[in-house]
Amino acid sequence: MFRSSSKKKQAVIDEAVKDLNEDISDAVLVPSLEENMAIIDSLFQDVEVYKTKYIKNAHNDKLGFCIAYSSGVSDKVYIGENIIEPLSSSGALAESGDLLATLNDKVIQIPDIEQTDSLLSVVEAISYGDTVLFTDGVAQALILNTKSFIHRSISEPESERVLSGPREGFTETLMTNLSMLRRRVRTNKLKMKSYTLGKRTKTICSICYMEDVVNKKILQELYKRLDKIDIDGVLDTNYIAELVKDSQLSPFRTTGYTERPDTVIARLLEGRIAIIVDGSPAVLTLPFLFIENFQSSEDYYMNYYYTTFSRMIRMFGFFLTIIVPGLYIAIVAYHHEMLPTQLLLNITVERQGVPLPASIEAFLMLIIFDILRETGVRMPSNIGQALSIVGALVIGQSAVEAKMVAAPMIIIVALTGITNLLVPRLSGPVIFLRYAFLLGASLLGFYGLVLTTSAATIHILNLRSFGIPQMMAAGNVRFQEVKDTFFRAPWWKMLLRPKGLTKNKTRMKSGGNAP
C-alpha cells in the first residue's frame, strides 16, 4: 500500500519534470521562493555540480534569499565575497522599497547583472557558470556573472604556423577569442553579435563584422541561413559551415576557416564576416574566394617578391598533385610519342617484368599512399618511426627491388604526396580530383584527362559562396582585381578591397610613399 502510493507520487513528479524538460521555454518564475527552488531542484536532479544556498539578512529576517550555481564553472570565493557576504550583512535591505532595485544598486557587488523571469534563462545561466539569485516574494531572479573556467592557454596554431608575424592563436573560449579580436581593432565599427545555436548545447556563437565595410546583403543572407538551422548540438565551426554551404554536394569548401586572429581581422577589413563558435578555436569566415585556398597570412608579413613566388609554387603544387598520376598514365599507356626517346627507354627498362599494368599500379600505389597518410594522422605520435620505416623502406625500396611496382611510379606517388602538402586547405577535394583524373586518363588517355579536367574546371568556376562567385570571371580583368591572386602586389598597390565582397571598395586613397 505504502509502496504503491510512493510510486504513484514519484510518477507524478517524474511526469512534471518530464514536461518541464521537454519544454521550459515558456515557463516563468512564480513569486514564491519555495516553489521556485522546488522546480529548479527538480530540473537539476542528478546534476551533482548544482549547488544552492539559502541566505537570511541580518537586519531584516523577513527577507529570504537563495542562490543557485554550478561548482567548477563559477568562482566560489567571488560568490562569497560579492554576493553572500553583502546579502547577509547589508543594512540597505532593512529599508522597504523596490527590493530588486535595492539589490541591484546597493547590495550586490557584481558589475554584470541581468534580471529575468524566464525559467529557461535561469537554467542556461546556472549551467554556464552564472549565479542566480532568487528572492522570496518576487517572481524575478537576478543572473549574476560569476563565470570562471579553466581553459587552454593561448599558443600558436599547429596548422597555420608562420615564420614571421603574430604567433597568437584562438583557444576554445569565446570570450578570450573575442578579446583577441577586440584588442586589434579599436573602433566601435567592429560589431560582435551573439547568436545561440544548438537546441541542446545552446552554443553561443559570435558573428563579427565591420559595420561600414560589410556587404549588408550577405549579412542578411547569413542570418536567413542561420535561422533555418535546427540541430541539437554545435561542437565545431564545421557544423555551421556545412549547414550554411552553397553547393552542398561539392567537395570544395565555400567558407573559409582559420585559427589566427590576425587572419580574421584581415578578412573582416576586406568586408567578410566571421563566425566564432564557443568551444572551437576554428573561426569561420565568409564569403570565401577560391584564391583563399592558396593564401597564407604570412604572404602579407614578408617581402612581396618572395611571397608572390611561394604563392605561385602553392598553385603549381595544387595542379601537380591532382594531375601528375593521370598525366603519367596517359603518357605511359597511350601517348608514348610524348616522351623524349631517352626517357621512354628508361621508363620502359623499369617497367620490364612488372606484373601489373601501369594504371592499376597507379591506383594501388595511390591508395597505399593515402593509407600511409591517414595512418600518420591517426596513430599515436610515439610510434611514428615505425610508420616511416615501413612506408619508406618496405613499400618504397623493397617493392621496386622485388619488381612489384616500377620505380617511376614511386617517384610519381612521392611527387603527388609532397605537392599535396603545399595546399593543406584543399587536401580533401584534391583526393577526389586526383582519382577522377587518373580514371579518365586510364580509360581514354589524354582525351580522358582533358574531359575530366574540363569538368573539374567548370565545377570550380561555378562555385559560389553566399552568392559571390568563388572564381574571378575570365573577361575584363584589371590590375586591382588580380593584385592579390596569382601574385601578391606590394601594399602600396593594393588600393581597393577584393572585388565582389563589399560595396565600400576603397582600402586606401593613395599608396602613401609609393614610388
Next chain:
Amino acid sequence: MIKKALCCVMLLCVIFSGGCWNYRGLNEMSIVSGFSIDTDGESGELKVSFQVVDLVGNIQVEGINGKLLESSGKTAFDAARNAKRNIIGKLYFGHTQLVVISQDIARNVDLKDTIDWMLHDSELRETLKIAVSGGETAKEILNYETILSPIVAFDVSKYIEEDNKITASIPYRQLYEVYNTLEGEGIDLTLPALCNMDNNGEPSAKLCGTAVFKGQRLAGFLDADETKYLLFTTDEIEGGLITFPAEGKGKDDTTLEISKNKTKRSFSYKDGKLVIEVAPETDVFLTECKVHFDALDKKMISMLEQNAAKTLAERMAQHIGKIQSEFGADIFGFGNMIYKKDHALWQKLSADWDTLFPELEVVVNAKVNIINTASIKE
C-alpha cells in the same frame, strides 16, 4: 529531367566519338630505333632490318643494347608485320628516327613508292630522317656499333641533325621535306649518304656526303667537301669551315669558321637568256692562318677576305658546273625559285627545263666578312 538525360547522352557521345585510343603497356612493345630496306636477291622480296632496342638484358651493367631483327615481305609494311612472327612485342615505330635505303632500291625503285608506307602509317613520324647507304647494302650501316653507342640509328640521326651547324657535309632532310621536294616543281632531291668506315679496326657508320636524285631515282653521289658548296648554293649552311690559300694560289693554308651565312639567289631573263645569280655573304671567324701578320692590320684582313671570297666563288661555280654537266639534276632548286617568283615565266620554261638546266649560266658573287680574329694588340 529531359535536360539531364540529354546531357548524359551528349556526354556519352563525347566519350565514344573521341577516336580510338589503345591502352598499350610499355613492356608490351619492341621499340624500333631505325630500319634499313634492301632487296632480297633470290626472292625479289624486300628485306627490312629493324634495329630494336634491347631492354631485357643486364642494363645496369651493360647499358641499353640494340638488336637487329631481319624480316622480309612483299612490301615494307608486310615485312614489318612478318617481324612479329619471331619477336614478343609488336614493333613500335613512334620513336623511329632513321631509315636507310640501299643504293640498289634507290636506283631501281621510285623513291615515292619506297616511302609511301612511312607517310601513311600513323606511328611513324614525319620528322624521321631518310638516308641512302653508300655501301653495298643498307643493312650494313645498322649492323655495327657506332663509336660510342650500340644503337646506331639514334646516334646517326643525331649526326645528321647536328651536321649542318658543325661540318656541313650532308643535306639534312626530314621525311616530310623529302615528300615535298619529290612533289615540288623545278627541284630535285638530295639525301644524306651513309657509309661504313674503318675506325681502329672496326667498321662504324659515318656521314659521307650526298646522294643526288634525278626525279625519283638515284643518280649519283657527292663527297662531303662538294656537299659544302651545295649547301652554300641552297642557303642551307649554318656552320662548318672554309679553307683557302691565303695568298690566292697554292695549297689551302688558312681556315675560316662560318658564323653566319646568307645566300641571296636571284635570276634575270632577257631576250630568251636566263642568268642565275648566287651571292653568298658569309660572316666568319679567322681560326687558322699559316701566313703570319698583324691581326689588326686592316689591309691584310681585307686581302684575306677578298682571297677567301674569290676561292669560294670559284669552287661554287665549279661545283654547280659539275652538277649541271654530270647529273643534270636541279638539286639547287633554281627552277623552283622561278616557279615561286615568276609563275608565268616558269610555265613557259618548265617543259624544257631538263635541257635548259645543264646550259644555264650561273654567276657566283661571294662576299666574306672576317668578324673576329681572336687577337688583341700588344
